[in-house]
Amino acid sequence: MSPRLFTGGVIWTGREDTDAVLVDDGVVVATGADARTQGAEVTDLGGGFLMPSFGDGHAHPLYGGLEAVGPPVRACSSVDEIVLAVKQYADAHPDEEWIVGASYDGSLAPGGLFDARWLDAAVPDRPVVLRAWDYHTVWCNSAALDRAGITADTPDPVLGEIPRRDDGSVLGTLREWGATDLVMNVMPPRDEHARIDALGTAADYYLARGVTWVQDAWVEPADVATYVEAARRRALRMRFNLALYADPRHFDSQVTHFAEQRRRVDETASPLLSAHTVKFFADGVVENETGALLAPYCSGLHSHSGMRNWEGNSLAEAARRVDELGLQIHIHAIGDAAVRQALDAIEHVVAQNPPRDRRPVIAHCQLVDDADLDRFAALGAIPNMQPLWAQLDALMTVLTIPRLGADRADKQYPIRTLDTSGAALSFGSDWPVSSGAPLDGISVAASRRTSEGEPDGGWTPHEILPIQRALSAYTAAVANQAFAEHDWGVITPGASADMVWLDRDPRATEPLDLPGVGIRATYLRGAQVYRAEN
Template identity: 50%
Template sequence: MTSTVFVGGLLWSPADQAEPQPAELLVVGGRIAAVGEHLTAPPGTERIDLQDGTLLPAFGDGHAHPVQAGLEGRFAPVRGTSLAAVLDGVRTWAAAHPDAPWIYGAGFDLALTPDGIFDAHWLDAVVGDRPVVLRGTDYHTLWCNTEALLRSGITVDTPDPPDGDIVRRADGRPVGTLREWGATDPVFAAMPRPEPAVAVAAIGEATTICAAAGLTWVQDAWVEEVDLAAYLAAAASGALVVAVNLAFRADPMGWQDQVAVFAARRDRVMAAGHELLTARTVKFFVDGVIESGTASMLEPYTDCPHSRGMPNWVPTELRKAVAAFSAAGFQVHLHAIGDAAVRDALDAIEASGDVISGGDLRPVIAHLQVIDPDDLARLPALGVISCFQPLWAQPDPLQEVLTIPRIGPRRAALQYPIGSVLADGGLISFGSDWPVTAVSPLAGLVTAVTRQTPEGEPAGGWYPRERIGLRESFTAYTAGVARQGFRDDAGTLAVGAVADLVWLAVDPSRASLAEVASASVLGTWRAGCRIH
């Protein structure tokens, strides 16, 4: 049985301690065996000198997409700061890969045009003989060239889907911008999938990056059948570095058949017996995103008074689906951006309250960009875990160009109410939504404290009443995510807890917030085994 003792630094369990304290910590057999001064360790114990750094419970990420993150770097680089840079990335990659049947890239900035609409002809001008498909930073929007639209069967005669938006020209022809699943699914169906070995390698690289950021557990918040196969192969081969829980996406048009399918997938994961892989969650996209006008709002959009957005689910169907998956023992994880979507999610959880609470199923609502103040008290009352992406709680070009003009200043001031949820007694966890934004717990938790850009803008913070304390922020990324993941023996440095640990180079209680955000992660341990 292996053992490790950590000495020469500080220990901090944010959920249990106000600030870091000098102490030693002993790990035996993957669990914390003792905490105190001058510990006696078994013979042969590895000794780690913390060099005046701080040892904490390892971070978890409550909402991320490791497969997509790992694949993104294998395709056209489109995270440019200008339209010309994006097009040049497509042109260069296509020239370097003349045999690629499709050109794909992900992460282009929707704020590069004033209306968030991107024309197929712009892509045609750089690659016209092969289909080109680019995914926006929101991962809800596609920009396609003409060939990709044709290969996907999207033409002037294609009816508008109820759960998607095909942006059209005045004559009805598709512009090239597609929003939400009803519009984008035909493209994904036509595109070739990455080879299984490529997906497995992407998972390995992505989870290695997670470990380097101090993470030992991640919620993959959108998994399809092909992703499940890749995860199983990654776990079997040893490529999977951190623990991952899989969330299967519920389809509003066919969820009834998915209850049995998802239960069979869960059984498949359990039968494989990989300690790093679980599949206990079902993901619901209740709505879209504000910047594309597809988030579901209680009141009309300021810039489009005839629209309240695009709910992906009929509320009655959402309630039935949440009830069915909860009865099957799944945790529900609901993407809800707009205030109407948050209310629909709460209504669905409330309708299944007895089943959810009785089974300790810990429902999650992710993002919660805008919440009607009247709904804040419902979150703790229903036991909802609010999974925020703290890096979003700052001003950026997307806010200035698209979001605030779409919803106006009154609703803009309600965005990401992390402080209000905590003040009302709500449970929170943090996640990155990587690759939408960076997988950087330290930068994220500091942003929740300051609500400022890395450059310190704006002075006093962006909607500063929603700022939270540093300890609360660390807790959300440790114990908060551990609770979300049913890991009641993680997120703490208590004796008996699993030894998921992260070693930081600084004392967070004495370092500046900028120093915390950029602090080096000197080591990460999962169940006592060093993974970074």
């Protein structure tokens, strides 16, 4: 590949603006006047904007790719639309033993509770299993419940809930792993070719949105095998880091296999695949009342404070054992009690294990108690936040706020507060839970408004983040989370030429217009891996 000069537009290196970048053999060689050399092929940016490509610090690409395989329920705006989509898919696929899909909108039924009988009307003779948008909830028909052996006499399992009708019969909605696993464990495995194809679908999705690195934040042994086989086939087209799932029910046996799983990934010698991380779930989600809170929920349904997945000191000790293996800690923590437990666990690791560069991650951080805000910087904990969620959309107004109450709800997603505290804020999408397009999230980070512009001036406007800072949180900050700050995330000599070409400068764009900024091309190690059709 001959040297290539990018010029003819605004180039933001992640640190400063320049007018030229020279790339050779996939690496940035020079910027500015030093980049202008004879003999280089020229890419004219046509007045556009070149910047470091985005990274996604928390997502589920394999699940996202698999969504395209099943019934198309994500866009459905009513229960009737979902049921019709399932029926049409089932009719078109008469040989499929199970109908499996995702992700339906949990706000479409009161309390997020969906009835098996609604799906029975569409498909009475085969199991139907649909994941909700949050991937913490599953909606089944009666045939699926029968296959799983779930009856009115089945008790709520550890780390799970089986909602019931007034007469005690099973409703059809299953919440959290202990309950959803009852069905997942009897489902036939997906075809491996379909799973590898799903990684390609995920890559197509991400590269078209300027993303070249993703933290897969929930990987089980079968998923590791899929990634390894995809790497062996040279089917990976972007960078992935795997976070191996730590289950509190089976951790003692799991932890003995983490090093082996990492070794299998390392043996692929793929520059696009790594497994440096372990994922913990400290709690669930507020919308299911499984997010762990310091004070009880106020919805009136129950007087409780949510669900802690790890009791007592077990999370702290599990994190210490993972850290001993040299792996990065990545903790899902939604509620303020879960965030405190995650910070306590990291504090325990720092106190017990020898000093090293850890960069532990706490993902989501939906609610953070005031007393814990400064602990992130003090402990070197990275808050990886999903800026798209910081808006008053239907999910927030229908499901979240009624459970938290107005005063507590207004303390959600303290993005600017954590950033100014000195914490190493990074961004992610949690795709396919929500849009994986960084510009969609940055739009909300910089406005705290819905796509319709509500509310005027922004919800909790003191948490608005300037656009350029939000761009850094989706680029250099994710590279820092990935221990890759010297490899990508900025356009500087010696770094990999991972870049995205936009049709205009997002910093000079109104926040609500950011989702409409066009992606002209995406580059990975200098090679064009996506180009928009003219």
